[in-house]
Amino acid sequence: MPLLTTRPSIAMKISVSLALVILIGLGSWQVDRLFWKQNLINERHTQAEKPPIAVPLTQTPDPAMAFRSAFAEGRFLNDQEMHLMARTRRGNVGFHLITPLEQADGSVILINRGWVPQDYRDPATRPESVIEDVVRVTGVLRLPQVKHWVQPENEPLKNQWFFVDVDAMAEDSGTELATRYYLELDETPVPGGLPIGGQAKVDLPNSHLQYAITWYSLALSLIVIFVLYHRRPKDDVASS
Structure with a gap:
């Protein structure tokens, strides 16, 4: 069946071009996130x-020491235990x-x-869980946390903490x-059996490859649809 090639309008060209830029940009951003996340996971595992090592006694933590x-x-x-709220495990x-831990030299660290x-x-x-012996x-x-905008404010008077504010926790415990x-x-x-340790997230979810494939696939689909629409069979053009 013969094909009729039509010229897309300026408005359609602009719209499709903008959509492609956005879709390809989102796909490339996910690729960057993929490598960033994989490097982060590898660093944590390493x-x-x-x-x-013994917990370093310093007031200026080195970010490279995380995990x-x-x-x-x-x-x-x-008697000074604190509760970090809204934490889930297996649903x-x-x-x-x-809980603060006092070491033999009198130094205190958070656990x-x-x-x-x-x-x-x-x-x-x-x-x-109320262990009195030396352990x-x-x-x-872990490093002191910064409050995320979606997190509630800590409520020391209710012993309800939503992020680890080391300075505030020290002040609250005296x-x-x-x-x-x-x-x-x-x-x-x-x-x-309580508390259950091992909650530090060394392995992180890494779905960025699937996201990148999705965005690139949408971009490819848009190109295919654009080309096919402007190379329709003559009968389709006449009936429209």
Whole structure:
């Protein structure tokens, strides 16, 4: 069947060109995000797999030390535990239990001990988590967090924290912290099974390749539709 080639209007050319620029731009942005995310995952794995070091006692954390394998030894200050709210695990809502740890030299650091179900906020419901003996704990170093715009404000009076504000937590507990790093514990089993460690996200979801393919596929589809529309069979043109 003979084809009739028509010339697209200026308005259509402009519209299709803008759409292609946007679609290709979004695809390229996702490719950049793909490599950024993969490098971030690799860096976290590299840090977490290094031999553990003692938690550095410094007020100026090095961002390159994030997720570095580390350990600490001392006694938990159980009466000063803090609850990092709105944390989920396998679809269940709970909180992360953060407890100051006093080391043998008197220095105090914050420990994110892991996830606890919402119904166990009262320490009396999980007495085995109130450990009085000297403990040695291992995990990864974390940096002080910055409040995200969607996060609520911390409520120290209600012991409801939504992000780790090291300075505010130190002030609330009345304890001078020896470092602005905090240690997020690994999945080493603990008495009673709570808190559940290993909540640090070393592996991150990385779906940017699928997103890039989607945007590039839409761009290709637009090109195909544009070409086919302007090379229609003569009978279709006549009937329209």
